[in-house]
Amino acid sequence: xxxxxxxxxxxxxxxxxxxxxxxxxxxxxxxxxxxxxxxxxxxxxxxxxxxxxxxxxxxxxxxxxxxxxxxxxxxxxxxxxxxxxxxxxxxxxxxxxxxxxxxxxxxxxxxxxxxxxx
Amino acid sequence: xxxxxxxxxxxxxxxxxxxxxxxxxxxxxxxxxxxxxxxxxxxxxxxxxxxxxxxxxxxxxxxxxxxxxxxxxxxxxxxxxxxxxxxxxxxxxxxxxxxxxxxxxxxxxxxx
Numbered sequence: 001x002x003x004x005x006x007x008x009x010x011x012x013x014x015x016x017x018x019x020x021x022x023x024x025x026x027x028x029x030x031x032x033x034x035x036x037x038x039x040x041x042x043x044x045x046x047x048x049x050x051x052x053x054x055x056x057x058x059x060x061x062x063x064x065x066x067x068x069x070x071x072x073x074x075x076x077x078x079x080x081x082x083x084x085x086x087x088x089x090x091x092x093x094x095x096x097x098x099x100x101x102x103x104x105x106x107x108x109x110x111x112x113x114x115x116x117x118x
Numbered sequence: 119x120x121x122x123x124x125x126x127x128x129x130x131x132x133x134x135x136x137x138x139x140x141x142x143x144x145x146x147x148x149x150x151x152x153x154x155x156x157x158x159x160x161x162x163x164x165x166x167x168x169x170x171x172x173x174x175x176x177x178x179x180x181x182x183x184x185x186x187x188x189x190x191x192x193x194x195x196x197x198x199x200x201x202x203x204x205x206x207x208x209x210x211x212x213x214x215x216x217x218x219x220x221x222x223x224x225x226x227x228x229x230x
Contacts, residue, residue, distance in 0.1 A: 004161075033217070033218075035220075040222065041222070042122075042207070042220040042221060042222040042223065043162075043207070043209075043220040044220075045217055045218070058217065090161060090162065092162075106152065106167050107152070107164070107209075107218055108164065109154075109161045109162040109163075109164075110161055111160060111161040112159075112160070112161050114159075
């Protein structure tokens with residue numbers, strides 16, 4: 001089991017360029033999440049998905065789009081990158097089938113993508 | 119709106135000391151609380167998860183407690199080691215959502 005993987009690990013963009021970050025998980029989790037981590041701000045939720053074909057906005061969704069075409073993949077897109085989007089991006093997944101049963105609802109995190117927008 | 123606060127922001131202790139990291143949250147309506155460890159330049163590793171009905175969880179030298187009514191959790195690390203040096207993050211899951219709300223973390227340095 002690889003767990004949660006993220007591609008790429010590092011990226012430098014110029015303002016206005018677009019890119020897609022890929023998150024993949026092999027744990028058959030229904031829920032997937034995209035967070036960004038900034039100094040002094042902690043982790044903030046960008047978008048999340050509660051299942052294949054679904055997406056929902058988190059705390060800071062502006063400037064980002066997401067897609068969940070396959071259960072194991074969750075893509076984060078930046079259509080026109082801005083310097084304010086310079087950050088470390090983390091993907092996570094969890095298994096909601098254990099909710100309410102006393103089971104654990106841990107979120108498992110990927111290693112992160114460090115993005116710099118010049 | 120749920121807010122999570124971790125104090126102190128940074129902590130430095132000599133090896134072997136027992137220490138406590140604090141986490142407070144403003145809304146007691148939570149489903150669970152999770153403690154994570156993050157090493158520099160790395161992702162998050164889950165340490166302990168406490169359900170809202172539980173008072174504490176233990177794993178090795180780590181013990182996490184939860185007092186939901188007062189909006190507080192503590193992470194106790196016994197006999198600290200230099201390898202414990204990392205940033206420790208607390209996150210709460212509000213009831214009926216899958217989302218986590220994170221504190222800003224406490225950066226711990228354990229000196230040999």
